[in-house]
Amino acid sequence: MMRIATLATLTLSLSALGQIAKPTGVAQNKAEPTKEWGAQEVVLIGGIKKLSGGRVGQSSPPTFSYQLEVKVDEILRGTLTKKAIPGKVNGRIIVRGGPDRVLPPAPPKVELADKNETAEKEKVSILQLRYYVRQEKEPELPTDEDVCIIALEKQGSSYRLKFWEVFQEKTIADVRLACSLPMGWKARRGKVLSPWAELEVKWPEKIEPEEGQFLCASTGRPILDWNSNATMTVTKIPSVYQTNFNRDGDGEMRLKISNFTTEPVTIPVLRRLGKRILWKESLVILVQDRAFRLPGSKGIGVVTQPVTLAPNEEISTTINPLTIREADWPETRVARIIFRFCLGTHQVKDDFHYFKEHHDDIRRKLLAGQPLRPLFLGD
Incomplete structure (x- = not known):
């Protein structure tokens, strides 16, 4: 049986322990930021069990490596690879007691089912993965009895454990709601907020939401989604002047949307005003698991199509995501960053190798409005 009351009493002592140290190259903040569950690829409810592991090597700060087993009770967002591979630890699902079955997200107000009752009704999936962290103190993982909300990131055919928190009744409704919203939208105490909420520009058309439809509590902006008949791709744009520090370019990305069908395709989430496409008012970028609207966006206050x-x-x-001032940019010499470009619930992503010596200077130029190309090129 899940002992929710017991978990609630443990929240204060364990919530700080359920934090994964940020990867090398990510700035550490003194105040722990609010977890953006709506910006995660995979979110599930389950348990984390340490099978083996501890400190490895003599590096400073120390490196800790663990073999973990994640019991999947319920998937709130995303999907997991449905393939049984007994005896292997590569981040895929192994099946115990029968075929794997991914559970659909439950409605926001539905309470988490009893652990034993769920196990009787559904075949439970077990996800095995490796977890590495580099920090001064050994991480304190949840106990075998804890039920957690867990965020994972898909890496090829495997998964990376990002962070978790112990299940709490007072927050699960917001987590469920956030996981049902488009990428970058947030749920705060039952209210839905879009990435443009703080601009407070009211949506020009008054909309009476239908059952199950959500509007931004600040702007009245409706949730508009992607059209699966369209195709979106992103590619890095090479720098005109390449060095060993910008093999991935200077941050510029080319986002392309195509219609390869024989019929017209309408994309509700991508807005236009006349012939002008409102990219800044439609697109959301995720940098280091934080969602941002494009710099210069002003919200939508007129009727658009x-x-x-x-x-x-x-x-x-x-x-160019490097123009986002508020993002957590790397502090180490080189780091790999994932940029995700989102329209509604649809996203494409690309990695980017950030060289601090070079790209910090690029960011300064971008924020100051200076040209990126070297002066000797004649610009």
Whole structure:
């Protein structure tokens, strides 16, 4: 039986322990930021069990490596690989007691079912993975009895454990709600907030939400989604002047949306004003698991229309995530960053190798409005 009352009393002492140290190259903040569950690829409810592991090597700060077993009770967002591979520890699911079955997200107000009752009704999935962390103190993992909300990131055919917190009745409703919203939208005490909420620009059309439909509590902006018949891709733009420090470029990314079908495709989440596509008012970028609207966005306060692509039509724009001032940029010499570009619940992502010596200077130039190309190129 899940002892929710017991878990509630342990929250204060364990919530701080359920933190995964940020990867090398990510700035550490003194105050722990609020977890953005709506910005995670995979969120589930389950348990974390340490099978083996501890400190490895003599590095400073120390490195800790563990073999973990994650029991999946319920998936709130994303999917897991449905493949049974007994005896291997590579971040895929192994099955115990029968075929794997991924549970659909429960409605926001539905309480988590009893642990034993769930096990009787559904076959439980077990996810085995490796977990590495580099920090001064050995991490304190949850106990075998703890029920946790867990965030994972898919890496190829495996998964990386990002962070967790012990299950709490007072927060699970917001977590469920956040996991049902488009990427970057948030749930705060039952209210839904879009990435443009703080701009307080009211959506021009008054909308009476239907059952199950949500509006931004600040702006009245409705949730608009992607059209699966369209195709979105992102590619890095090479630097005009390449060095050993910018093999991935200077941050510029080319985002392309195409219609490869024989019929027109309308994309509700991508807005236009006349012939002008409102990229800044439609697109959300995730940097280091934090969601941001594009710099310079002003919100939508006039009537707009969705973008419609004719057959074989494609549109594109250039975006530089390095212009986002508030993101957590690396503190170490080199780090690998994942940029995710989101329209509604649809996303594409690309990695980017950030060299602090070079890209810190690029960011300063971008924020100051200076040209990126070297002066000797004649700009």
